[in-house]
Amino acid sequence: LNTAIKSGKVRAPTHIISTISDDRGEEPCYAGVPMSSIVEQGYGVGDICIMLCADHGPCVSGAHNTIVTARAGKDLVSSLVSGLLTIGPRFGGAIDDAARYFKDAYDKNLTPYEFVESMKKKGIRVPGIGHRIKRGDNRDKRVELLQLFARTNFPSVKYMEYAVQVETYTLSKANNLVLNVDGAIGSLFLDLLAGSGMFTKQEIDEIVEIGYLNGLFVLARSIGLIGHTFDQKRLKQPLYRHPWEDVLYTK
Amino acid sequence: LNTAIKSGKVRAPTHIISTISDDRGEEPCYAGVPMSSIVEQGYGVGDICIMLCADHGPCVSGAHNTIVTARAGKDLVSSLVSGLLTIGPRFGGAIDDAARYFKDAYDKNLTPYEFVESMKKKGIRVPGIGHRIKRGDNRDKRVELLQLFARTNFPSVKYMEYAVQVETYTLSKANNLVLNVDGAIGSLFLDLLAGSGMFTKQEIDEIVEIGYLNGLFVLARSIGLIGHTFDQKRLKQPLYRHPWEDVLYTK
Amino acid sequence: LNTAIKSGKVRAPTHIISTISDDRGEEPCYAGVPMSSIVEQGYGVGDICIMLCADHGPCVSGAHNTIVTARAGKDLVSSLVSGLLTIGPRFGGAIDDAARYFKDAYDKNLTPYEFVESMKKKGIRVPGIGHRIKRGDNRDKRVELLQLFARTNFPSVKYMEYAVQVETYTLSKANNLVLNVDGAIGSLFLDLLAGSGMFTKQEIDEIVEIGYLNGLFVLARSIGLIGHTFDQKRLKQPLYRHPWEDVLYTK
Amino acid sequence: LNTAIKSGKVRAPTHIISTISDDRGEEPCYAGVPMSSIVEQGYGVGDICIMLCADHGPCVSGAHNTIVTARAGKDLVSSLVSGLLTIGPRFGGAIDDAARYFKDAYDKNLTPYEFVESMKKKGIRVPGIGHRIKRGDNRDKRVELLQLFARTNFPSVKYMEYAVQVETYTLSKANNLVLNVDGAIGSLFLDLLAGSGMFTKQEIDEIVEIGYLNGLFVLARSIGLIGHTFDQKRLKQPLYRHPWEDVLYTK
Numbered sequence A, B, C, D: 001l002n003t004a005i006k007s008g009k010v011r012a013p014t015h016i017i018s019t020i021s022d023d024r025g026e027e028p029c030y031a032g033v034p035m036s037s038i039v040e041q042g043y044g045v046g047d048i049c050i051m052l053c054a055d056h057g058p059c060v061s062g063a064h065n066t067i068v069t070a071r072a073g074k075d076l077v078s079s080l081v082s083g084l085l086t087i088g089p090r091f092g093g094a095i096d097d098a099a100r101y102f103k104d105a106y107d108k109n110l111t112p113y114e115f116v117e118s119m120k121k122k123g124i125r126v127p128g129i130g131h132r133i134k135r136g137d138n139r140d141k142r143v144e145l146l147q148l149f150a151r152t153n154f155p156s157v158k159y160m161e162y163a164v165q166v167e168t169y170t171l172s173k174a175n176n177l178v179l180n181v182d183g184a185i186g187s188l189f190l191d192l193l194a195g196s197g198m199f200t201k202q203e204i205d206e207i208v209e210i211g212y213l214n215g216l217f218v219l220a221r222s223i224g225l226i227g228h229t230f231d232q233k234r235l236k237q238p239l240y241r242h243p244w245e246d247v248l249y250t251k
């Protein structure tokens, strides 16, 4: 069936309309503008992370819940908030954990093999690794943009390189275990903190411990969620109802 | 395509699994138990409203957002809340408005025709009327159960009868304009207030003005949303992602 | 100053008005009715927990945030939700953890001393123990009511007795380390599960592992939070602003 | 009593500690840096609004609820969201309404007197007018900074001047009826839209009708609320409980 739909033979009417951003192609676009063209304009790293994380299409958990709430006729704050509440361990909220675990592993000189297998033994998924859609042969363009930026602008990218080595190892295990955007930002910030010369080792430990980085993602994605809310209101979309056919009713 | 799916020839894999309740048949069921059998056991009217409103399947806005959030690995409160935020003018939050408008129209002796057409002139949808799925020839069983209960137990059902007359008129205009559960509860509570003999006319006006009834729906539906959260956790469902094919990307 | 206020010599104008419930005395009251009189009427244990947890005055985190949001002129759902979001490890959300740890410790035959000290070594606070206000010589009446009920109605109260022994030990360490309502409900449900004869040992393990009990508190407290929202609206309270004098502005 | 506290004779222990921003003096400061020095650096108007609205101290409804939730040990998203939910008609959510009403009144050539009195007749508060603390002789510095900026950089400020005339009239009625930051941003954006030459009259009407401006405030204030969350976590603040003495328990 999916094949039939993709081949254009069958056309199912879509239940959702969206104009904000499009994450289907090689590279995500905001209103038709590809991300790389936005990044190539000489911003700081914080701004770039904000821009890369601002939105990732209408299909991800956050945007989806915001769209559903906006279509229920609710106000901006309720719509935004309903989407924000999905941010967490599986969606957008793994930046700080990625930074913590990568830092710990690197500082202890663990090889990627030792690190990943020790996580497995503890039964913890490696934060910053894995994606629902992206694969080894179809990386996340945002991750590549971040890495390119860091290699060009940062004095040292040792944590980032370590994350890449971890990815090489996990990709050898399964094709979905790519470095995701949370892992990229997490490792990149470790390099930023270490390379800035502004913090003592102890201060860096405390910063990573408290975990400020998820705040960056939350703020950035708020931009996208606010955009989706207005988009649905402008398009005057009616109440959403998930199709019965898509649910398995069981015991 | 939908016809093909329904006829069982094509089988699309479902994206959602649920065990809590089933609203597809004639009558909603909680874990297999039909609602009418629950109602027939001698409870008070408040308890019955709570039970009838506790859940209405996994496809409605509230349950859907709660399910998506739970599948993002978030805690109970975040999941519940993400769903609650969809309750409003189009989903579950029209009880007080229905009570206000029905009361006003009845007390002013407006005929259903005068009432509905005056709302149309003001550009306001009649609260308590309209449903996304139910039709004139496929009423909402919950509405029927409530009306049966009221006719059996209440000294007077004048507001409820008025709501039914309004529905008769709106159904003559369009087949989707049935009396919905918000409208049924709203009118029924007007009869309860008027019939109880416990409140002066002025007190009733104030109660309807402040609007306590949506609280009943919000509390009742919290039960269902908490249930959906645990259901998804128990079933260990992974991160939800809305299918690309179901979105129309446009400008 | 506080002494002066309490002695009645100085009277600071209060910033908050509330009519819902009063938790200042020996025993909490709902609209003037003491809790014990509600409990003495032959309900099941689930109903009693709901009633005991429905509200605990306007000063606790949840009610406070709901009141502030309602006074900002926001709708019922937003006000309710703003308060619900405070429920967690420190406020109302420790029931499942209490059940897990008490069960684990009891089943392993740890003495209260071994249990509490092992938690201390791990740097984890004992969930279900500790209260912001209650003390060894001023127990939480709700805990006493629950224990009385269980002793009267349950075939066995071994987990509850264990929790009491843990409390005896923690109270010997510090006067604030009483068994709180979360700990009482957690242990009581262990007895209920074990005594019902309806579940195998493995099923009980899974129930405690998933953790359904916080849902009970969340649902119960929703009643109180909805009440506080209507209360503030009825009293037409203006926008709340925390007094500057009560904040220490520092670096 | 307040006099005694202010004069420094009596010192009540504060219940809240905060380091993020200070709104007590003439001009709000972020971590000690006064706002005007931030504004004087050649940003665009959107950036300036974001910066002026990012925070306004720990005492306002939003920051307060976020602080309470963070002190209940909840995660970043829950804390942020609990505060965001207070944004609405009385706190930060009046920008779009201010734009709508000011535009309508100006375009209809209503005098400030006619406009304000017609609102009074309809029983609607003039959005963008009024402040809990600021007075005619103690204006909101943020409003002055915005007006200065607009006068220097905008081709025409006719809507802004109209808002100032409205303020002159309302101040003649009561000293608290100053133009607030919502009113200032609302009127300033009308000038921006009208002066940009990019939109037709009809497009401007649609933009104002849908109301995108509250999104600006919501996004800006998210920055402050995220800051307050981290601030409380860094300061390891315990569970907040509102003091009993500050509540009037009544019927």
Ligand SMILES: CC(C)(COP(=O)(O)OP(=O)(O)OC[C@H]1O[C@@H](n2cnc3c(N)ncnc32)[C@H](O)[C@@H]1OP(=O)(O)O)[C@@H](O)C(=O)NCCC(=O)NCCS
Pocket: A089, A090, A091, A092, A093, A094, A124, A125, A126, A127, A128, A129, A130, A131, A132, A133, A174, A176, A177, A180, A181, A182, A183, B238, B239
């Ligand atoms: C992002 C994520 C939720 C996507 O999950 P998903 O596509 O639903 O993947 P599934 O949960 O179906 O997992 C598929 C398999 O990959 C494994 N896997 C997925 N992510 C993994 C990780 N980070 N580490 C180790 N194994 C992982 C799963 O264990 C599962 O293996 P199994 O089939 O043997 O049980 C998941 O990769 C993850 O949890 N990553 C870690 C947290 C993270 O970085 N989140 C932020 C993403 S922006």
Ligand SMILES: CC(C)(COP(=O)(O)OP(=O)(O)OC[C@H]1O[C@@H](n2cnc3c(N)ncnc32)[C@H](O)[C@@H]1OP(=O)(O)O)[C@@H](O)C(=O)NCCC(=O)NCCS
Pocket: A238, A239, B089, B090, B091, B092, B093, B094, B124, B125, B126, B127, B128, B129, B130, B131, B132, B133, B174, B176, B177, B180, B181, B182, B183
């Ligand atoms: C419940 C509701 C959201 C379902 O809406 P929906 O199925 O998405 O319906 P649509 O918005 O697509 O409307 C279909 C048509 O019916 C009309 N309509 C729907 N509800 C109406 C009402 N209550 N009064 C008058 N007309 C109504 C619409 O105007 C539309 O007419 P059009 O095609 O000429 O523009 C809608 O009926 C409604 O808003 N009802 C009033 C509020 C209410 O009672 N909500 C609580 C429901 S539990």
Ligand SMILES: CC(C)(COP(=O)(O)OP(=O)(O)OC[C@H]1O[C@@H](n2cnc3c(N)ncnc32)[C@H](O)[C@@H]1OP(=O)(O)O)[C@@H](O)C(=O)NCCC(=O)NCCS
Pocket: C089, C090, C091, C092, C093, C094, C124, C125, C126, C127, C128, C129, C130, C131, C132, C133, C174, C176, C177, C180, C181, C182, C183, D238, D239
């Ligand atoms: C309920 C609770 C938040 C009240 O906390 P509080 O009054 O703010 O107490 P404080 O955080 O100021 O702690 C006071 C002292 O008691 C200790 N303490 C408090 N609760 C403790 C517990 N459950 N186990 C061990 N020690 C505890 C603290 O470590 C602290 O000791 P210190 O001064 O040596 O550091 C706290 O007791 C707690 O976290 N309990 C466990 C979780 C729980 O049951 N929550 C639900 C309550 S309804």
Ligand SMILES: CC(C)(COP(=O)(O)OP(=O)(O)OC[C@H]1O[C@@H](n2cnc3c(N)ncnc32)[C@H](O)[C@@H]1OP(=O)(O)O)[C@@H](O)C(=O)NCCC(=O)NCCS
Pocket: C238, C239, D089, D090, D091, D092, D093, D094, D124, D125, D126, D127, D128, D129, D130, D131, D132, D133, D174, D176, D177, D180, D181, D182, D183
């Ligand atoms: C901002 C606001 C909530 C502050 O309110 P507050 O300090 O709690 O003021 P109160 O509600 O106690 O009102 C005091 C008096 O001023 C009047 N008042 C306050 N704002 C008014 C307005 N915008 N228009 C007309 N009258 C107003 C009130 O009616 C009241 O008069 P009364 O004593 O005769 O009844 C209030 O001014 C308001 O609602 N303004 C309009 C909405 C707005 O701009 N909000 C965004 C602010 S950032």
